[in-house]
Amino acid sequence: METYYDCLPCFMRQTLDAVRMVISEKPAQETILRQILKAVSKMDFQQSPPVMAQYIHRKIRTLSGCDDPYKELKIKYNQYALDLYPEMKAAILDSPNQFETAVRLAIAGNIIDFGASLVVDQTMIKQTIQSSLTDPLIGNTDQLSDAVSEANKILFLGDNTGEIVFDRLLIEILPMHKVIYSVRGMPVLNDATMEDAIQTGMTDTVQVIDNGSDAPGTLLEDCSQKFLKIFNEADLIIAKGQGNFETLSHINKNIYFLLKAKCPVIASHIGCKTGDAIVGRFKDF
Amino acid sequence: METYYDCLPCFMRQTLDAVRMVISEKPAQETILRQILKAVSKMDFQQSPPVMAQYIHRKIRTLSGCDDPYKELKIKYNQYALDLYPEMKAAILDSPNQFETAVRLAIAGNIIDFGASLVVDQTMIKQTIQSSLTDPLIGNTDQLSDAVSEANKILFLGDNTGEIVFDRLLIEILPMHKVIYSVRGMPVLNDATMEDAIQTGMTDTVQVIDNGSDAPGTLLEDCSQKFLKIFNEADLIIAKGQGNFETLSHINKNIYFLLKAKCPVIASHIGCKTGDAIVGRFKDF
Numbered sequence: 001m002e003t004y005y006d007c008l009p010c011f012m013r014q015t016l017d018a019v020r021m022v023i024s025e026k027p028a029q030e031t032i033l034r035q036i037l038k039a040v041s042k043m044d045f046q047q048s049p050p051v052m053a054q055y056i057h058r059k060i061r062t063l064s065g066c067d068d069p070y071k072e073l074k075i076k077y078n079q080y081a082l083d084l085y086p087e088m089k090a091a092i093l094d095s096p097n098q099f100e101t102a103v104r105l106a107i108a109g110n111i112i113d114f115g116a117s118l119v120v121d122q123t124m125i126k127q128t129i130q131s132s133l134t135d136p137l138i139g140n141t142d143q144l145s146d147a148v149s150e151a152n153k154i155l156f157l158g159d160n161t162g163e164i165v166f167d168r169l170l171i172e173i174l175p176m177h178k179v180i181y182s183v184r185g186m187p188v189l190n191d192a193t194m195e196d197a198i199q200t201g202m203t204d205t206v207q208v209i210d211n212g213s214d215a216p217g218t219l220l221e222d223c224s225q226k227f228l229k230i231f232n233e234a235d236l237i238i239a240k241g242q243g244n245f246e247t248l249s250h251i252n253k254n255i256y257f258l259l260k261a262k263c264p265v266i267a268s269h270i271g272c273k274t275g276d277a278i279v280g281r282f283k284d285f
Numbered sequence: 286m287e288t289y290y291d292c293l294p295c296f297m298r299q300t301l302d303a304v305r306m307v308i309s310e311k312p313a314q315e316t317i318l319r320q321i322l323k324a325v326s327k328m329d330f331q332q333s334p335p336v337m338a339q340y341i342h343r344k345i346r347t348l349s350g351c352d353d354p355y356k357e358l359k360i361k362y363n364q365y366a367l368d369l370y371p372e373m374k375a376a377i378l379d380s381p382n383q384f385e386t387a388v389r390l391a392i393a394g395n396i397i398d399f400g401a402s403l404v405v406d407q408t409m410i411k412q413t414i415q416s417s418l419t420d421p422l423i424g425n426t427d428q429l430s431d432a433v434s435e436a437n438k439i440l441f442l443g444d445n446t447g448e449i450v451f452d453r454l455l456i457e458i459l460p461m462h463k464v465i466y467s468v469r470g471m472p473v474l475n476d477a478t479m480e481d482a483i484q485t486g487m488t489d490t491v492q493v494i495d496n497g498s499d500a501p502g503t504l505l506e507d508c509s510q511k512f513l514k515i516f517n518e519a520d521l522i523i524a525k526g527q528g529n530f531e532t533l534s535h536i537n538k539n540i541y542f543l544l545k546a547k548c549p550v551i552a553s554h555i556g557c558k559t560g561d562a563i564v565g566r567f568k569d570f
Contacts, residue, residue: 005318009297016290030330033290037326041319 001246003045003052004265011040011049015056017114018189022060022069032059048246050217057188058214068187070114070161077112077162077190078199080122088129088169100141101133102170103258107277108132109166110159110241110260114190125162128260138272139280144238144256151236151254154179156206157218159241164192165200167240172205179206180230185223186214191243217243220251242266249282256281286531288330288337289550296325296334300341302399303474307345307354317344333531335502342473343499353472355399362397362447362475363484365407373414373454385426386418387455388543392562393417394451395444395526395545399475410447413545423557424565429523429541433459436521436539441466441491442503444526449477449485452525456491464491465515470508471499476528502528505536527551534567541566 015036019029036056043052061067068074088105095101111128112120148154156171156179158164164183171179181202184191192200197208212224218239220228231237237255239248245257245266258279261267267274270285278285300321304314321341328337346352353359373390380386396413397405433439441456441464443449449468456464466487469476477485482493497509503524505513516522522540524533530542530551543564546552552559555570563570 005301005314008318008322009294009301012294012297016294029290033293034326037293037322041322041326045315 001048001249001266001269003043003047003049004269005045006265007049007052008040010263010265011036011052011056014053015060018057018060018069022064022066028063032056032063035059048217048219050215050219050243050247053217053243054188054213054215054219054222057216061187070187070190073114074161074190074192074196075199077120077160078165078196080125081109081112081162081165082200084125084129085165085169088166089172091133092169092173097141098173099145100137102173103141103144103279104132104137104277105129106163106166106170106240107137107258107260107279109163110258111262112160112162112190113241113262114160132277135277138270138276138278139284141279143284144279147236147254147256148174151178151234153230153234154236154238155230155234156181157211157237157239157244157248158183158192158197158202159244161190161192161196161200163240164196164202168200168202168205171202176206180234181206181208182227182230183208183210184214184216185210185212185227188214188216191216215243215247217245217247219247245282254281286333286534286551286554288328288332288334289554290330291550292334292337293325295548295550296321296337296341299338300345303342303345303354307349307351313348317341317348320344333502333504335500335504335528335532338502338528339473339498339500339504339507342501346472355472355475358399359446359475359477359481360484362405362445363450363481365410366394366397366447366450367485369410369414370450370454373451374457376418377454377458382426383458384430385422387458388426388429388564389417389422389562390414391448391451391455391525392422392543392545392564394448395543396547397445397447397475398526398547399445417562420562423555423561423563424569426564428569429564432521432539432541433463436463436519438515438519439464439521439523440515440519442496442522442524442529442533443468443477443482443487444529446475446477446481446485448525449481449487453485453487453490456487461491465519466491466493467512467515468493468495469499469501470495470497470512473499473501476501500528500532502532504532530567539566 019032092098092101108128183193197203211227213222239257241259261276264274304317377386393413468478482488496512498507524542526544546561549559
C-alpha cells in the first residue's frame with residue numbers, strides 16, 4: 001500500500017508519541033522531529049507507511065542510544081496477555097465454532113499497537129476481547145479454515161507484543177506441524193521479536209523464525225534470505241496487523257490478512273469502517 | 286504563544302484540509318505538502334502557530350492562483366449567521382443579563398473556524414449557540430463589563446466570517462462610539478476581511494479598519510502602521526478567537542480574549558479543557 005497524504009499528519013503524531021516516550025530532553029526531541037519532517041518532505045509516497053516508520057524508529061533508537069526503547073512495555077503487555085490466556089483459551093474451547101472464535105480473538109489482540117495509538121490500556125483490551133466475540137467480522141472465516149486445510153506450509157506473520165499470545169491461541173487449533181511463526185528481526189516499536197516469542201511460549205508451540213528486518217511490517221526487500229525462502233515456499237500466509245497489511249497487500253500470494261482497521265486510511269483502502277475486524281485476502285474485500 | 290510540538294501534526298492536517306478544498310490536482314497538492322513539511326522542519330518554534338498558518342495559506346494561494354479560495358464559503362457562513370441574527374438578538378434582549386448573553390454568543394460564534402476543523406455545519410453551530418447559553422464560562426463577564434465602562438477607546442479584533450455577525454450582536458450593546466472593529470488585511474482561510482464587514486453590516490455599526498496583514502491572527506510586526514496606532518492607543522482590546530490569542534497572549538496590554546479553546550494545545554496553555562468557552566485576560570487565567 002502506498003503512503004496516502006493522510007498518513008503525513010499521522011507520521012508526525014507517531015514521531016511525537018515515540019520521542020516523548022523514549023527521550024526526555026527537549027533538544028533531542030526537537031532534533032528528531034525536524035529530521036523526520038525533512039525526511040517526510042522528500043519521501044517516495046509510493047512506498048508503504050512502514051518504510052517511514054522504520055526510518056523514524058531507527059532515528060529514535062540512534063539518538064536515544066537505546067536499542068529497544070519499548071522493552072519494558074513489551075514485557076508488560078506480553079505478561080498481561082499471558083494472564084488473560086486461560087480465560088481466552090476456555091472461551092475458545094467452550095465455543096460452538098472454535099476456529100471462528102480463535103480468529104476473532106487473534107484480531108482483537110491487534111488492538112495492542114503503539115504505532116496506531118499510545119492509549120492502549122487493560123480496560124480497552126478487555127472491552128475489545130469482549131466485543132470481538134459478537135461484533136460483525138468483515139470476511140469469511142470458513143474460507144480461511146478451508147485454506148488452512150488445503151495448505152502444506154503455513155507462514156504466520158506475527159505483529160505486536162501482547163498480541164502474540166492471542167496468535168498462539170489461534171495457532172494452537174491449527175495443524176501446528178504445518179505452521180512457522182515469524183517475528184521482526186530487530187526491535188521496532190512494540191513489535192514482537194524472538195525474545196517475545198520465547199517469553200510468551202510461542203517457541204514451545206511452533207517453529208519461530210525472525211524476518212531479519214527492523215521494519216514494523218514485512219518489507220520483503222529488507223528481509224533475510226532465510227525468511228524469504230520460507231515466505232516463498234509457504235502456500236498460505238496468515239498476516240497479522242496493519243503493518244503487515246500495508247507492506248504486503250500488493251503481493252501476489254495466498255495471503256490472509258487478520259487485522260483491526262485502526263485508522264481511516266487503512267479502512268478506506270480496504271473499503272470498511274475504522275475499527276472493523278477484518279479477515280481475508282485483499283482481492284476478496 | 287510559541288509553537289508546541291503538538292502543533293506539528295496539526296499543521297499537516299490543516300495543510301491537507303486546505304489543499305484538498307482549494308486544489309484538485311494531485312501533483313500540486315503534493316508540491317505544497319512537501320514545501321510545508323520542509324518549511325516546518327526549519328521553523329522557529331518560538332514563533333506562534335499563525336506564522337506557519339500564514340505561510341501555508343500564502344503557498345496555497347500562490348499555487349492555486351486564487352487570491353481568496355474560501356470566498357464562497359465565507360459568503361455562505363456570513364449569510365447563515367445573518368439568518369440567525371434575529372433570534373440571537375431576541376435571546377439577548379430577553380435575557381436578564383444581556384451583556385453576559387451577548388458575550389456567550391460571541392464566543393459561540395468562534396466555532397466557525399476552518400483552521401481548527403473543516404467540519405463546521407449548521408447543526409453544529411446551532412448546538413453550540415444553544416449550549417453556550419448555559420454551559421460553564423471560564424472567566425468573569427462582570428470584569429469585562431467593568432473594563433468596557435472604564436475604557437475610552439476599545440479595539441475589537443475580529444476573527445472569522447460568520448462569527449463576525451455574532452461579534453456585531455455584542456458590539457451593539459457596547460458603547461459603540463468607543464469601539465473600532467478590525468478585520469484581516471487580506472484573505473486567509475475563512476477569516477473576516479473588509480468585504481465581510483460590509484456584507485454583515487459591521488461597517489454600518491461601528492468604524493471598521495483592516496490590520497494590513499494576511500496572518501490568521503494579529504502578528505503585530507506584520508500589521509500596518511495605521512492599525513498599530515489604533516492598537517497602541519486603545520485602552521481596552523477585545524480579541525476574538527484562537528489566532529488572536531496565539532499571537533497576542535504574551536503582549537502586555539489590557540487584552541480580553543474571547544474564544545472557544547478548540548484544540549488541546551490552547552486548552553493546556555490556558556489551563557482549561559478542550560471545548561471550554563473563555564473570557565478574560567491571559568494573566569487572570
